[in-house]
Structure formats: C-alpha cells, structure tokens
Amino acid sequence: MQFIDQAEIEVEAGKGGDGIVAFRREKYVPAGGPSGGNGGKGGSIYFRADENLQTLLDFRYNHKFKAENGGRGGPNNRTGANGKDLMIEVPCGTVVYDAQTGDLLGDLVEPGQTLLIAAGGKGGLGNQHFLSNRNRAPEYALPGLPGEVKQLRLELKLLAEVGIIGLPNAGKSTLISALSAARPKIADYPFTTLVPNLGVVRKPTGDGTVFADIPGLIEGASQGTGLGHDFLRHIERTRVLLHLIDATSDDVIRDYNTIQQELQAYGRGLAERSQVLALNKIDAVDRESVDLEVLATQLNHLSHAPVFLISGVTGAGLEPMLQEIWRILDQLNQLVEVENLG
Incomplete structure (x- = not known):
C-alpha cells in the first residue's frame, strides 16, 4: 500500500433547493391562498476518522467532493427533500487546514470522531411565507442558498507514543x-x-x-x-x-x-x-x-x-x-x- 500523508482537495456542500410559487386550486375553495413549499436543505460534508485507514491515498486521484443539492419545494406547502450529507472517511491522525487561509479546521484523532467541513445551503422560502394583509397573493419565492465551498489541505500525523x-x-x-x-x-x-x-x-x-x-x-x-x-x-x-x-x-x-x-x-x-x-x-x-x-x-x-x-x-x-x-x-x-x- 502506498503511503501518502499529504493531500489537497476541494469540497462543495449541496445547494439549498428553491422555494416555489404556487396557489391552492381546489373546486370548493374559490379563494385558495399561496401554497408554494420551501426548498430542502443542501447536503453537508463531514470527515470521519476511521481506524482501518492508514494513508491519504484515496485523495491522491480524487480531489473534488460534492454533496447532494436540496430538492425544490412543491405545491400544497410541501417542502423539498433535504440533500444527502456526504461522509468522507479519513485516517485517525488527520489534520485539516483551510488551504487558502492556513487556518486549522480540525484534528481527527479518535476513531469515529466527526468534523463538519462544509455546511449545506439553506432552502429557499416558498411564496406561502410572504402572505400578509397587504399581499394576499404573493407571486415570488426565494432561491436556495449555495453550499460552502472550501479548498482543504490534509496532513496525516501518525498516532504513536x-x-x-x-x-x-x-x-x-x-x-x-x-x-x-x-x-x-x-x-x-x-x-x-x-x-x-x-x-x-x-x-x-x-x-x-x-x-x-x-x-x-x-x-x-x-x-x-x-x-x-x-x-x-x-x-x-x-x-x-x-x-x-x-x-x-x-x-x-x-x-x-x-x-x-x-x-x-x-x-x-x-x-x-x-x-x-x-x-x-x-x-x-x-x-x-x-x-x-x-x-x-x-x-x-x-x-x-x-x-x-x-x-x-x-x-x-x-x-x-x-x-x-x-x-x-x-x-x-x-x-x-x-x-x-x-
């Protein structure tokens, strides 16, 4: 097994789903109000320390990781599905730095320890949220927010006494x-x-x-x-x-x-x-x-x-x-x- 103890990668959390514009359209509800659902939250990216891994070899050829986007809101006030979080396994002893600022983001030492690396974007609000006495039929909704994008530098420091x-x-x-x-x-x-x-x-x-x-x-x-x-x-x-x-x-x-x-x-x-x-x-x-x-x-x-x-x-x-x-x-x-x- 090839021993690799340094790597640089890019992670991109999922974008939040867009809210939608929709109105209730039912036969016996002549004045149906806004019913556009919110978008789902974008998936976040985590690192988890795995005691069975001994090297950063997996990151030598795979440099970019992206989590799932949140789903678009639906009619009848339905919220879009949340994007699936991405869990990336790293060896115990992995130190995570922001490659652009040099800031230490975390040190994964204990088996099973997790670290949030990039947070998913929030879902946009549907038009149901903008109903007011002055605006009974809002025709606008908000788009989902983008997920965090980070350039990371990983260093493996062996755990030995x-x-x-x-x-x-x-x-x-x-x-x-x-x-x-x-x-x-x-x-x-x-x-x-x-x-x-x-x-x-x-x-x-x-x-x-x-x-x-x-x-x-x-x-x-x-x-x-x-x-x-x-x-x-x-x-x-x-x-x-x-x-x-x-x-x-x-x-x-x-x-x-x-x-x-x-x-x-x-x-x-x-x-x-x-x-x-x-x-x-x-x-x-x-x-x-x-x-x-x-x-x-x-x-x-x-x-x-x-x-x-x-x-x-x-x-x-x-x-x-x-x-x-x-x-x-x-x-x-x-x-x-x-x-x-x-």
Whole structure:
C-alpha cells in the first residue's frame, strides 16, 4: 500500500433547493391562498476518522467532493427533500487546514470522531411565507442558498507514543521489527525506510504501545533536505523519542548532535520531548578499540537522558531500555492525571 500523508482537495456542500410559487386550486375553495413549499436543505460534508485507514491515498486521484443539492419545494406547502450529507472517511491522525487561509479546521484523532467541513445551503422560502394583509397573493419565492465551498489541505500525523529517530542506517527498522510484529524493508544502505512504520510493542501488563519508525534524518532535514520535514511531522504527537545512534560510527557525538540540531530547528517542542538514547549495533563493535561505556557516559553528560547499549539484531539490552520507556510514559500519564484533577 502506498503511503501518502499529504493531500489537497476541494469540497462543495449541496445547494439549498428553491422555494416555489404556487396557489391552492381546489373546486370548493374559490379563494385558495399561496401554497408554494420551501426548498430542502443542501447536503453537508463531514470527515470521519476511521481506524482501518492508514494513508491519504484515496485523495491522491480524487480531489473534488460534492454533496447532494436540496430538492425544490412543491405545491400544497410541501417542502423539498433535504440533500444527502456526504461522509468522507479519513485516517485517525488527520489534520485539516483551510488551504487558502492556513487556518486549522480540525484534528481527527479518535476513531469515529466527526468534523463538519462544509455546511449545506439553506432552502429557499416558498411564496406561502410572504402572505400578509397587504399581499394576499404573493407571486415570488426565494432561491436556495449555495453550499460552502472550501479548498482543504490534509496532513496525516501518525498516532504513536514513542518515535524512533536517528540517522540513516542507525538500525531503526531492525529495532522495530525486533520489538513488534512490524516487518519493514531492511537493507544495508541509507534510506531503506522511505515511509514511517508503526509497530505495537507489548508492555508487561499486556497493554500495547505504538512505536513509529521515522525515516532517517540528515543534516538540513528541518529545511527539507533528504526526506526532510515531510516525516518530522510524524513525531509531533509522540510523547517519548527513542534516539538510536549507530555505535559503529566514526563519530558518535557528531551523529547525536546532528539529530538534536534538526529537532531544535524544526521546533514545535520536539527538542524538549522526553528522550531515551540507545547506542545500537554493539554486537558489531570492536570492543578493543571502542569503549562503549565511555561513549555512553559522554552521551549522558551531553543529553542528560538515559543511555542504553543495545543490539536490534541479537536483542541485547532491549529489555532495560523498554523498562525505562515504560517508566517515562507512566510518569507522563501521572502528570496528566494530576493536571486533570487540578
């Protein structure tokens, strides 16, 4: 399935039906008054979050959506039929912007959550509404009002509690495949991962936590270099960042600083997010020439974050690292509960 996380579309709600001019014409009612019915309301357009959708692919080839128009009013004061509303399914995590003004219209996070995007036009009034002492036979009615038309920009931000970040070939895909049932493409060259991958990692309690493997970042990613900010947005919702660093790199500290600088440049609070650092691929390190404990201590002093020595291939060190992630998440949950009580 092709992963599409941005789309621009046009939506047009239905036009209200026209009111009509009509008069009662019955054999024993010689002075029948106006009886023109009102037009029906135009159909509105809604978005609904669907947990079974993972991409905005449906909007790549279908850019325009229109709801049904309201029906014309009828004689004998009959109101026209309302136009049918249009419900458009989108993935959970879809953010909706007005493409012309840039205004945020809504953020669909919970399954089944709905958002009114474009309201249908009101139906026009029939001539029955204009009867008065001065005008006993009004011969005019109102047309229906047009429905709202909007240009929208859709962005999909993955719903994950833990985001795995790092330079290309840091071993992110290998790690998420070791921790979960996710099976991303893995190869020995940079940018193997071209789309974010989600994996559910089970806690000891049995609850599942979603981890997101974000495609490798490089220097300048916050300005769009490489895969750039197209994928940085996917860690905006995460609560903890798992920063994976290749322990076989010739300069581990440089690699760490590169990612931190990109998080800082991108903004949106990513640099202040809780982090756990992991020196990966320790199974491939020559222990005689590289002192991993010293590297871990240096990283801890730089980041003030916990540092773990792990191997996504052998599974070494994964359990202590996960325990720390669970601890941080539990702590964040407790803070939220306290804030809600306050």
